[in-house]
Structure formats: structure tokens, C-alpha cells
Amino acid sequence: MLKVNICGVELKNPVIAASGTFGFGEEYLEYYDVSKLGGISTKGLTINPKDGNEGRRIHETRSGLINSIGLQNPGIDEFINVELPKMRKLDTVTIANLGGGTIEDYLAGVEKLNDTDVEIIELNISCPNVKCGGMAFGIKSETAKSVVSQVKQVSKKPVMVKLSPNAEDIVDMAVKCCEGGADAISLVNTFKAMAIDIRKREPVFENVFAGLSGACIKPIALRMVYEVAGAVNVPVVGMGGIMNAEDAIEFIMAGADAIQVGSANFVKPDICLDIIDGIKEFMEQEGIKSLKEIKGIARR
Ligand SMILES: Cc1cc2nc3c(=O)[nH]c(=O)nc-3n(C[C@H](O)[C@H](O)[C@H](O)COP(=O)(O)O)c2cc1C
Secondary structure, eight states, X not given: OOOEEETTEXXXXXXXXXXXXXXXXXXXXXXXXXXXXSEEEOSOBOSSOBOOOSSOOEEEETTEEEEOOOOOXXXXXXXXXXXXXXXXXXXXXXXXXXXXXXXXXHHHHHHHHXXXXXXXXXXXXXXXXXXXXXXXXXXXXXXXXXXXHHHHHHOSSOEEEEOOTTSSOHHHHHHHHHHTTOSEEEEOOOEEEOOEETTTTEEXXXXXXXXXXXXXXXXXXXXXXXXXXTTOSSOEEEESSOOSHHHHHHXXXXXXXXXXXXXXXXXXXXXXXXXXXXXXXXXXXXXXXOGGGTTTTTOO
8 A cells, every 4th residue: 555666666655764863763763663664864964984074963943854964974984884684684775875075985985885784875065064964966957967877787676876965956956866867756855044143153064064853844845746746757855844744744745655753763763654644544544555645646
């Protein structure tokens, strides 16, 4: 009933834990059986380990979060040797979220992931929190196309390209990434934002700007998913402010094949289970047998 297929990979349901908000899955085992998820997107991986940014990393706003983590991660080798074997035991689809500062970084990362049983590579060309940390590739469509096509030449895995809402033109960006060979598109990453500490009279974050996520971004993320789903012929994975099953269903009705849940995991660690159950309940109430029946149904 809930099964979906994303670039040849079957997910038991359309709910994926979003990168950077779910670690490598293990941390959530104390809250619920994470094998119930459709998939997990890993914390953004880079060739070398990263300590992340100095100073404040998370700032809570009225209806969302601003983060400046700076791609803190153990590096790809440690991921492959230590984290991945544990993730594989979780019995859910493993999506490796890959970050990079240069094209060489991305290519080296893909080559290492090629020899693993990771199912999908999510190419993060959209991280706003590291200098030259990916988003540089996610602003201009032609640059993104070039990165995607070079990655596709070496990748043995399906490549899902994760777009930044800060792209100059989100639809053109998605189309160009598909021309470069993207097997799927996921969107959106965080919005460039800031906060000021009025007592210190200075920006909260060392890098001044950081990434906004959570409930406040949902209407804009939904609009972007709607626009992109109407312009590309590959699966679209939507995210941005999904806090409950109704939000998730909106994204599917806008044209998403699957969805990711990020900041909501920090509000309620087992929220993904509520979302999976809520989608199922809605389908039963409405007599919907397959998600295909409602995918894109709200489109005009
Ligand atoms: C603390 C934090 C860390 C994140 N780290 C990553 C990351 O490493 N790679 C990535 O592609 N997205 C990262 N994101 C973005 C999320 O995966 C997601 O795209 C974004 O938060 C929007 O979804 P949401 O509103 O459900 O949180 C991060 C988000 C947060 C809040």
C-alpha cells in the first residue's frame, strides 16, 4: 500500500529521515524500531572528517530552526568501515548524503561509495553552512549540471541531487541537473537566514548566515516541490517543514514520490512513525490503494 520506487530502489513507505537530523540512525533506536522507515539519509559525508563550525550551531526561532553545523562528520572511510555496517542491520534503505568543497571531493567520495552496498547517493550541492561547502555548486544551474554529469560518469549508484532553495532559479536548476543525468531530485535544503543577539549586538552565528528549516519553510518548500515536479521526469523527493502526515500528503499531492522529515525529529523523535501511520490512516479513510493514485493529484 505504502511502497514507493525511487530510481529503481524500493522503499517500504515514502518516509525518509532527512540528512543531518538523524545521524546514522543508531541514535534513534532507543525511541523506536527505525526499520519501519522507508529510508535514512545519512549526515552529510565528506572525504576528510570535519569538526564542523565554531560558535553557536543551532538557534531556535518561533517556528523553525537555524543551524550552522558545518558538515560535522567522521569522513567517508570511517562511515564505510564503522557506521555503514551498523546501518545495514537497520533494514531500511541507506541513502548516503555526499558533500564536498571541490569537484574532486565529490568524485573521490562517489568512488569510495561505489564499492559499498549504499543504495542511493544523495548529492548535496546545497549546504549553506560551510565556505565553498557545496552550495557554491547549488546556486548556478550550469555549474550544478557540470558537477552532476561528472559524478554520473563515475557513479555506479543512482544519484539523487539535493537542491538548495537558494538556487537562482529552482526549476531551471532541477532541469539542468536532470540534463546532467540526475536519477532523482530531492528538495529543499535549508534557506539562507540569520539571527542577531541583541545583548551582544552581533550575529548569533560566526558565519553570520545559516540555514533555516522547520515548520516556517513548509509553504515555500511545497511551492518549490510543486514547480520542480512539473518540470522533470525523474522521481522527486520533497521536504521542508513536514511536521505531520497532512504535510507529507500535501507534498505527495504536489507531485513528490517520497518525502523526508528533518527538524520535526527534534520535536518528537518518533515523529516519522506518526507520519507513516497517519498516511496509512488517510489512505484507508479515503479508499486509496496506492500512493500513485494521489501523487500530483492537486496539480493544475
Ligand atoms: C541540524 C541540521 C543539519 C543538517 N545537515 C544536513 C546535511 O548534512 N546534509 C544535507 O543535505 N542537509 C542537511 N540538513 C538539511 C535537512 O536535511 C533538510 O533538507 C532541511 O532541514 C529541511 O527539512 P526540515 O524542514 O524537515 O528540517 C540539515 C538540517 C538540520 C536542521
